[in-house]
Every structure is written in C-alpha cells, then in structure tokens.
Amino acid sequence: MRVFVKAKPRARKDKVERVNDNNLNVSVAAPTVKGLANQAIVKAVAQYFKVASSRVSIVSGFTLQQKILEIT
Numbered sequence: 001m002r003v004f005v006k007a008k009p010r011a012r013k014d015k016v017e018r019v020n021d022n023n024l025n026v027s028v029a030a031p032t033v034k035g036l037a038n039q040a041i042v043k044a045v046a047q048y049f050k051v052a053s054s055r056v057s058i059v060s061g062f063t064l065q066q067k068i069l070e071i072t
Helices: 031-051
Strands: 004-008 015-020 022-029 056-060 064-072
Touching: 015 031, 022 031, 022 056, 031 056, 031 064
Parallel strands: 004 022
Antiparallel strands: 004 064, 015 022, 056 064
16 A cells, blocks of 8 residues: 655654545654654554554655655
C-alpha cells in the first residue's frame, strides 16, 4: 500500500492526521538534520498503522515535505 505524506518537521509533538484514504499529515518533533525527521516519520506511520517500522519505507521525497511511503 502506498501512502502520500505531507511532513511537518520540528513540530511540538509527533502526530499523524488522516486527510483521506491515501493522504496523511505527519508532524514530528525531530529536525531535518541527517535524516532524523525521515526516521521519525517512518516510525510514526508504522505506529499509526500498527506495523513494524521495517515494513515502512520512503519511496520518494527524501528531501521534500511531500513524500510517498510504502507499507508492505
């Protein structure tokens, strides 16, 4: 399953909001330095869908706010 994510790094707290079936807004407290925000986004999405974080991967948008994540 592919999910489109709008990332919001350096937020006050980690939060996942569902916009519609395939779109999520993900706020994470981690900064964008050294991929820390990407790791936090993967972890937050994995917790939201109740899967292991190893089953969530970023397909595109590594350096952008709009990302495509794949959940296997």
